[in-house]
Amino acid sequence: METKKVAFYTLGCKLNFSETSTIARGFKDEGFERIDFSEKADIYVINTCSVTENADKRFKTIVKQTQKVNPDAFVAAIGCYAQLKPEELADVDGVDLVLGATEKFKITDYLNDLTKNDFGEIHSCEIEEADFYVGSYSIGDRTRAFLKVQDGCDYKCTYCTIPLARGISRSDTMDNVLKNAKEISAQGIKEIVLTGVNIGDYGKGEFGNKKHEHTFLDLVTELDKVEGIERLRISSIEPNLLKNETIELVSKSRAFVPHFHVPLQSGSNDILKKMKRRYMRELYVDRVSKIKEVMPHACIGVDVIVGFPGETEEHFLETYNFLNELDISYLHVFTYSERDNTEAAEMDGAVPKNIRAKRSKMLRGLSVKKRRAFYEQQIGTECTVLFEGENKEGYIHGFTENYVKIRTPWNPELVNTLHKVKLVKIDEDGLVRLEFTEAIVA
Structure with a gap:
């Protein structure tokens, strides 16, 4: 057959x-x-x-x-x-x-x-039936692996369909996450990215109930001890769930890298309330300050939504200025789009599509500026680069632990290796060039 x-x-x-x-x-x-x-x-x-x-x-x-x-x-x-x-x-x-x-x-x-x-x-x-947990991880597609630790969400953000699509918040068991991490490591993969819908909520409903068997802090503490994993990266984590203890752990960690992706969605408290987010902008400032206090070189990425119903020009400028003044490294900009069966879709004050597009363009421009400024701060520093597997027009790309994207002439021997390097300059495409300072680290 x-x-x-x-x-x-x-x-x-x-x-x-x-x-x-x-x-x-x-x-x-x-x-x-x-x-x-x-x-x-x-x-x-x-x-x-x-x-x-x-x-x-x-x-x-x-x-x-x-x-x-x-x-x-x-x-x-x-x-x-x-x-x-x-x-x-x-x-x-x-x-x-x-x-x-x-x-x-x-x-x-x-x-x-x-x-x-x-x-x-x-x-x-019926989405209520999605109350069991299936662990998963990706290998073979990239140099890094995505390890799922949590699924679903109990938050009721007014624009979001994810709770409707994925159900209640529930987590993998600690033992299973550690087993999967070891399996990934055994494949020779150097970096694991922790992923989920709301990973800071880890521990909820490990066995389909609401008991917190372990917390996110417990999880990262144990993962940091797994031998063979060179790098661990936290993907997106809600600002209200990113605790000082987690930030401190990352700053002293063996494997966790100084890179955080923290959704903001709006720099206006009025809009945050309409979105039913679980924090105000003041908490966000506090989280960024805490990260930068213990890891000045940390990379901080931000999710932001433009054109939410009722977002006036003043609200948008409040967001723009807030982000402009904040010590962050790049933005992921989402143009608001109406989704069926969400509260926001029923709200008054729809922002015209052309204005949504204009605001989106402005924030994308700000993101370019922020990333450039962050890269400039890193020039002259020594760091470790994990090289990717693709030959792109004669170059190999890679990322430092704090998510600076670099490129250097293609060399197949560099694929999936970690090297100590010095960052020397930003090239014409906005990527960073390097000098090797040490042979292979791993």
């Missing part, structure tokens, strides 16, 4: 990447061969995202691509958008199967018959 070929495409966040990778390993265990998405596969699996309008539109384009390569291929849609709008995805020409939040990890059970369907077949649960 001929081996069936499967290919995967992931939209959205690091958490989706970790889950795709785990689902792909499940296919391998069932005897499938994984190939690149551009190749001719028997099955294409698209892991969807519900955060932006753009991710919805891209889904249709990706399905069309599969039909061009192999019109007879079986196409399955899984993930957040598949949970929220299963009928919409099932109606897309070429889609055969749509699996919601609980079903996606059992996808191979639904593949007995790979004949194309006239209509997309839907298996999705």
